[in-house]
Amino acid sequence: MDLQTTIYLVVGATFALYIGIAIWSRAGSTSEFYVAGGGVSPRLNGMATAADWMSAASFISMAGLISNMGYGGGLFLMGWTGGYVLLATLLAPYLRKFGKFTVPQFIGDRYYSKSAATVAVLCLLVASLTYIIGQMTGVGVAFSRFLGVSKEVGVYVGMGVVFTYAVFGGMKGITYTQVAQYIVLIFAYTIPAIFISMQLTGNPIPQLGLGSSLSGQDISLLAKLDQVVTELGFGRYTTTTAGSTLNMFVYTFSLMIGTAGLPHVIMRFFTVPTVAAARSSAGWALVFIAILYTTAPAVAAMAKTNLIRTITPGVVLQNADIYGSDSAIKYDERPDWMKRWEKTGLLKFEDKNGDGRIQYYNDKTKDEAVKAKIDAAGWKGNELTVNADIIVLANPEIALLPDWVIALVAAGGLAAALSTAAGLLLAISSAISHDLVKGVFIPGISEKGELMAGKIAMACSIIVAGYLGLNPPGFAAGTVALAFGIAASSLFPAIMMGIFSKKMNKEGAMAGMLAGLGITLFYVFAHKGIFFIKGTEYLDTIGGANSFFGITPEAFGGVGAMINFFVAFVVDKLTKEPPEHIQHLVEHVRTPRGSKAVDGAHV
Amino acid sequence: MDKSGEAYWKATLGLVSKILLVWFLVSFGAGILFADWLNNIHLGGYPLGFWFAQQGSMYIFVALIFIYAKKMGEIDRKFDVHE
Numbered sequence: 001m002d003l004q005t006t007i008y009l010v011v012g013a014t015f016a017l018y019i020g021i022a023i024w025s026r027a028g029s030t031s032e033f034y035v036a037g038g039g040v041s042p043r044l045n046g047m048a049t050a051a052d053w054m055s056a057a058s059f060i061s062m063a064g065l066i067s068n069m070g071y072g073g074g075l076f077l078m079g080w081t082g083g084y085v086l087l088a089t090l091l092a093p094y095l096r097k098f099g100k101f102t103v104p105q106f107i108g109d110r111y112y113s114k115s116a117a118t119v120a121v122l123c124l125l126v127a128s129l130t131y132i133i134g135q136m137t138g139v140g141v142a143f144s145r146f147l148g149v150s151k152e153v154g155v156y157v158g159m160g161v162v163f164t165y166a167v168f169g170g171m172k173g174i175t176y177t178q179v180a181q182y183i184v185l186i187f188a189y190t191i192p193a194i195f196i197s198m199q200l201t202g203n204p205i206p207q208l209g210l211g212s213s214l215s216g217q218d219i220s221l222l223a224k225l226d227q228v229v230t231e232l233g234f235g236r237y238t239t240t241t242a243g244s245t246l247n248m249f250v251y252t253f254s255l256m257i258g259t260a261g262l263p264h265v266i267m268r269f270f271t272v273p274t275v276a277a278a279r280s281s282a283g284w285a286l287v288f289i290a291i292l293y294t295t296a297p298a299v300a301a302m303a304k305t306n307l308i309r310t311i312t313p314g315v316v317l318q319n320a321d322i323y324g325s326d327s328a329i330k331y332d333e334r335p336d337w338m339k340r341w342e343k344t345g346l347l348k349f350e351d352k353n354g355d356g357r358i359q360y361y362n363d364k365t366k367d368e369a370v371k372a373k374i375d376a377a378g379w380k381g382n383e384l385t386v387n388a389d390i391i392v393l394a395n396p397e398i399a400l401l402p403d404w405v406i407a408l409v410a411a412g413g414l415a416a417a418l419s420t421a422a423g424l425l426l427a428i429s430s431a432i433s434h435d436l437v438k439g440v441f442i443p444g445i446s447e448k449g450e451l452m453a454g455k456i457a458m459a460c461s462i463i464v465a466g467y468l469g470l471n472p473p474g475f476a477a478g479t480v481a482l483a484f485g486i487a488a489s490s491l492f493p494a495i496m497m498g499i500f501s502k503k504m505n506k507e508g509a510m511a512g513m514l515a516g517l518g519i520t521l522f523y524v525f526a527h528k529g530i531f532f533i534k535g536t537e538y539l540d541t542i543g544g545a546n547s548f549f550g551i552t553p554e555a556f557g558g559v560g561a562m563i564n565f566f567v568a569f570v571v572d573k574l575t576k577e578p579p580e581h582i583q584h585l586v587e588h589v590r591t592p593r594g595s596k597a598v599d600g601a602h603v
Numbered sequence: 604m605d606k607s608g609e610a611y612w613k614a615t616l617g618l619v620s621k622i623l624l625v626w627f628l629v630s631f632g633a634g635i636l637f638a639d640w641l642n643n644i645h646l647g648g649y650p651l652g653f654w655f656a657q658q659g660s661m662y663i664f665v666a667l668i669f670i671y672a673k674k675m676g677e678i679d680r681k682f683d684v685h686e
Contacts, residue, residue, distance in 0.1 A: 066657075071638070074656030078630045081661045085626045088668045089619045093675075207658060211647035220648025238653045239642065249635050256630075274686050276676055283668035290661050297657035590612055591684040 003403045007146060010407035011414060014184050018165075018415075021177045042277045046284025048175045049268040051182035053285065054292055055131075055420030056138020059185060060413045061476035064391030066300035070235060072242030073300060075252045076477060077293055079484075081286060082252070083259020088282035091260055092269040094499045096278035097588075097595045101270060102427075103263045103491060104435040110498040111506040112582055114440055119513050121431045123490035124263045126517065127483050128424045128431075129461060131262075133532065134479035135421045136162075136469025141389045141476070142413040144344040151344055152470055158417070159466035165418055166425040166458055175271070178423075181415040186291055188412020192396040192405050193295045196302045199399060206298035214317065225305055228315060231322050232308070233365030233374070237301065244550050251481075251555035258484025258557055261492030264420075264427035275592035303395045310335060310398055311360045311384065323377040328357040337397035346387035347394075353380035360384040388475050428461050429454035473528040478554055482524055485557020489516035493564040499590070502583045504568065507575040512568025520560035527553040611682040618678065622671050630660040 001009075058080065066073030098106055103124060108117025136155055139162065144154030190206070197209030201221055213220050219227075225237045234240075242248040259265065268285070269278045305316055312327045314320035320327050331349055341347035349358060355378070363382045365371060393413055396405045433454035438445050445453070473479050490513045497504040497512075527545060530536040539545055546552050551559060588594070633641060638652030646654050679685035 071653050071656060074634060074653070077657055078634055078660050081664050082626060082630050085622065085664050085667050085671075089622055089671055208647075210658075211649040211654070213648060222648050222650070222653070238650050239639070245635060249631060252630065252635065276672070276679070276686060279672040279675055280669070283665065283672055286665050286668055290665055294658055294661055587608065590615070591608070592679055592686050593684045595686055 001403075003406060004148070006403045007407040007410050010404065011146060011411045014411045014415060017180055017184075018177045018418075021180055024176075042272060042281040043284050044179060045175075045268060045272050045277075045281045046286075047182045047288050048178040049265065049281065049285035050288035050292075051178040051185065051415070051419045052268060052423040053265055053289060053420070054182075054185065054416055055480065056135050056142070056413065056417035057477040057480035058292065058296075059189060059416035060138045060141060060392050061134075061389045061478075061480075062392075063296045063299040063303065063395075064388035065475060065477050066297055067304045067391050068388050069242060070229075070237040070240040072240055072248055074297070075242055075248050075255065076481075077297065079252045079255025080259055081290060081293055083256040084282050084286040084289070086256060086260040087265070087269075088279055090496055091266065091499070092278045092282050093275045093592065094589050095266060095495070096269050096272060097275050097590075097592060099270075099596055101267075102430050102435055103266055103495065104431055104439070106498065107494055107509070108435070108439065110582065110585065111494075111504075111509045112579065113506040113510070116494075116506050116510050116513075117435055118440055119510050120491065120494065121435050123486070123513055123517050124431050125428060126521070127258075127262065127487040127490070128264065128428050129465060130486055130532075131480055131483035132421055132424050132428075132461060132465035133468045133472060134476045134483065135417050135424070136465045137472040137479060138389065138413070138476040139417040139421070140469060141344070141346065141387075142393065142410065142417060144346070145341065145390070145393055146410050146414070148340070148343055151346060154344070155466055155469050159462050162418060162421045162425070163459060163462050166422040166462075167455055178419050181419045182288060184408075185412040185415045185419075186288070188408045188415070189292050189299075189392075190295055192399070192401055192409055193299050193302070195401050195405065196306065196395070196399045197298060200302055200305060206295045206302075210298040210301055217317070221305065222301065224316060225301055228308055228322065229304070230367075231370065231373075232360070233362035233367060233370045237304070243546070243552055243555075246549060247546075247551050247555055250551055250558040254485045254488045254555050254558035254561070255481060256488075257492045257561055258486075258488035261487040261490070261495065262484065263431070263487070263491065264423045266495075267423075267427060267430075275595045299392060299395060303391050303398065306395070306398045307386070307391075308360070311358050323373050325377070326357075328359055330356050331358055332356065334358065335398075335400075337394055340397070341390055341394055344390075346390045348385045350383055352383050353378055358384050425458045425461060429457045432457035468532050471534050473532045474554070481554040482528070482557075485520055485524070485554060485560065486517065488557035489520040489560025489564055493561055493568060497565075497568060499586065502586045503572065503577055505572055505575055505578045508568040508570075508572030511571040512564040515567040516560040516564030519563050520557055523548065523556045523560075524553045607682055611678065611684055614678050614682070615675070618671065618674050622667050626664065626667060629655060629663045634660050 062076050095106060100106055104117045104120040107120035108114060139158030140151050140155035143157045144151045193206040194204050197206040198204050201209040201212040202215045203209040203212045214224055222238050229237050272278050272281050309316045311329055312322055315322050359379045361382055393409055396409050433450045437453045438450055494509045494513050526538050526542045634656035641652035642650035644651040
């Protein structure tokens with residue numbers, strides 16, 4: 001059986017499983033559609049949260065970015081896991097006690113104002129939509145490889161599948177489907193990593209393999225990688241930071257508080273039975289997430305090593321001269337996986353010096369010693385472009401693993417992208433149908449009408465996200481990081497102050513959210529275009545790229561959040577205190593006793 | 604809020620601050636600010652600062668949440684506000 005048939009079979013089988021579960025537990029009433037009746041155990045909920053959370057960005061894109069960034073890529077790892085500590089200690093138990101369906105409902109009730117709820121819906125929509133753009137980018141990559149088509153066609157196919165998938169079942173369908181998806185994606189991620197770790201270091205546990213010596217050599221994998229990438233003009237793998245220490249700090253901070261502020265993750269904690277369960281659910285979610293996240297740095301470093309080994313065989317394991325005239329492979333003799341990825345347009349080769357061989361190095365290096373050696377070798381520029389988003393999917397192919405492993409990874413990538421896209425679409429649909437249409441515009445809408453409004457909202461979001469996903473503002477993980485920045489700068493401070501400050505009033509919260517969201521979008525759009533539309537960037541207005549202390553737009557959410565806190569604090573001091581009953585409400589939210597099942601009714 | 608309510612909230616905040624202090628020290632401290640310095644120490648083949656950024660902080664995060672959940676449960680029962 002050839003590789004393509006194996007992929008079809010494995011992906012088809014996993015899809016049949018998800019759809020089967022979705023049909024088996026099809027949503028009935030609105031309450032079930034959103035939160036599965038509130039009766040899911042912490043461990044199961046943790047697993048579903050992990051699947052919901054780990055998207056195309058985590059599965060497909062993150063290790064590829066770390067592979068290119070080296071040490072600095074740790075910001076994704078710390079940022080996207082550290083947020084759970086904030087979630088568990090600052091938000092989840094209190095929001096569970098509050099006992100409502102959605103984040104805008106909490107904001108609306110706590111800040112006693114429909115306008116505040118509407119502002120929260122706006123923040124939620126901008127963050128979730130940006131997030132889905134990142135997912136569609138990832139879905140496009142996965143489908144293009146899986147079907148052997150261009151990335152554009154991959155995005156179109158993905159749009160159709162995500163839509164069918166999300167509209168099919170509600171949260172209940174999705175909770176159990178997501179448990180299945182977690183299992184598929186975690187196997188898909190760890191099995192190739194185990195194989196590759198064995199090949200390179202002889203240690204089957206990737207987390208330990210990354211810290212081990214190369215097979216048959218005295219030098220550790222990381223030390224060897226440091227040496228080889230430096231010779232190729234890239235930054236030293238274990239020390240190259242993300243821009244600057246300040247940028248890495250702010251970026252990590254932004255991802256952490258964004259994690260704690262993202263509505264589709266918070267919603268998960270409404271589905272556990274008690275406040276105590278909300279606390280441990282966050283822990284379980286992080287356990288299941290950490291299995292993938294601690295494997296990712298091993299995947300990243302080993303994929304980089306294997307890529308270099310493919311192009312210059314003998315350099316890593318036999319100490320061949322990396323600049324030698326016959327050390328790089330001939331393009332005509334390139335391995336099959338390169339040919340397969342060339343079809344998608346995500347891997348490109350251009351023979352700049354006409355020697356028929358592939359030179360892969362950083363041609364923008366500033367290291368004079370490296371430059372001299374490169375000139376002596378007659379290299380005329382980097383000839384191989386590898387899109388960072390393909391690294392994980394191509395990883396088992398690069399390591400020449402068996403076909404079924406490659407097929408499993410394709411299935412895992414699709415599972416990751418689909419589950420998160422579905423969770424986000426649900427957050428969007430509930431924000432529009434429940435919080436906006438029912439909460440603000442048509443309070444008397446029927447249950448059926450509410451569900452219909454939600455489905456229309458889902459369809460529109462997919463079309464917008466798919467369109468923008470064709471020309472994405474960055475790699476999947478970068479785009480998703482922007483979404484986190486938006487959630488960090490707008491929602492997290494408002495929710496946190498709603499619990500930890502009795503005196504925060506609606507004026508303060510609203511001003512804070514709008515200021516945080518506004519300034520972050522202003523900075524992001526300056527780099528990435530207004531609403532991410534290519535050609536509308538206005539970098540000159542803000543004085544060039546990363547002009548704010550060298551902080552990248554992906555990291556700016558951390559600054560936006562600080563502005564949010566500050567503006568809220570000042571406005572709060574200038575306006576009158578919240579009413580007495582709100583201060584009592586906050587006291588009530590702070591103690592676990594008296595928690596009851598979630599109800600969606602508006603007060 | 605009555606007296607025991609205030610004491611409960613104070614105990615909660617005390618625990619949360621301790622948890623978040625460790626959270627900050629392992630990630631922003633060991634993983635970012637002091638990473639260069641810690642890289643002089645090696646843990647197997649890992650430079651220590653790199654290890655904190657790409658492995659260690661995540662393990663500690665998991666432990667922190669479970670410690671928090673357990674201690675919080677104890678505080679709840681002590682002040683008789685558990686479910």
